[in-house]
Amino acid sequence: MTLFDVVGPLKVPFYKGRGGRTITDENVTAFWNTYRHYKLRRGCYVFGRRAGKGYAPGYVGLAVKTLGQEVFAHHKLSRYQQFLVEYAAGTPVLFFIIPPEKRGKPNATQLHRIEKFLITLGLTANPNLLNQHYTKLENWGIRGVVRGGKGKTARGTVNFRQMMGITK
Numbered sequence: 001m002t003l004f005d006v007v008g009p010l011k012v013p014f015y016k017g018r019g020g021r022t023i024t025d026e027n028v029t030a031f032w033n034t035y036r037h038y039k040l041r042r043g044c045y046v047f048g049r050r051a052g053k054g055y056a057p058g059y060v061g062l063a064v065k066t067l068g069q070e071v072f073a074h075h076k077l078s079r080y081q082q083f084l085v086e087y088a089a090g091t092p093v094l095f096f097i098i099p100p101e102k103r104g105k106p107n108a109t110q111l112h113r114i115e116k117f118l119i120t121l122g123l124t125a126n127p128n129l130l131n132q133h134y135t136k137l138e139n140w141g142i143r144g145v146v147r148g149g150k151g152k153t154a155r156g157t158v159n160f161r162q163m164m165g166i167t168k
Contacts (some may be wrong), residue, residue: 002110004043008095009050010035014084021084023092028072031094039068043098044115046122047071047080049090056090057122058083059130062115064108067096079130086128 013027032039042064048057059079063070070076071094084092097114099107119134124146129135144157145166 002099002107004097004099004114006095006097007038008046009048009055009093010095012047012092012094014092021092022081023072023077023084031072032068038096038098040066041096041098041101042066042111043096044111044118045071045097046095046118047076047083048093048095049083049087050093051087051090055093056087057126057129060115060118060122062111064111067098083130 012023013030014021015024045061046057047059048055061076116134119131122129123135123137144153145161
């Protein structure tokens with residue numbers, strides 16, 4: 001079994017003008033200057049925002065080539081901009097999900113499965129996730145576990161989550 005690591009949250013520099021926020025070429029350069037160690041890695045990534053004490057996902061991506069080539073590609077930046085303009089506050093962040101460093105490419109099948117899983121999780125946290133693939137929302141939920149609405153969690157549900165290794 002391959003264990004992937006989560007790296008982040010990594011702050012994404014941005015330009016704030018009177019009309020909103022954007023990520024410029026200079027911001028991208030500054031990001032990679034700060035996090036150059038990850039630029040040549042492969043894996044998945046989640047672009048989101050931090051506001052208050054929490055995080056919200058905006059876009060989930062897969063870097064089969066390298067993170068440096070794919071994370072800030074033009075079509076990805078347009079998704080990020082769309083996500084940023086929807087919220088007046090919050091700091092843009094990235095999380096990387098990367099395999100351990102070793103020779104050769106990571107298993108592409110595993111990376112695709114992880115991307116699909118992360119999109120499903122992201123949709124649970126943010127039904128307005130900007131991905132276009134794998135975004136069909138499930139029409140079921142388990143109260144207090146997944147897509148279960150709000151409200152007080154029953155004691156049995158807490159025990160169930162603990163037994164199943166689900167923390168909330």
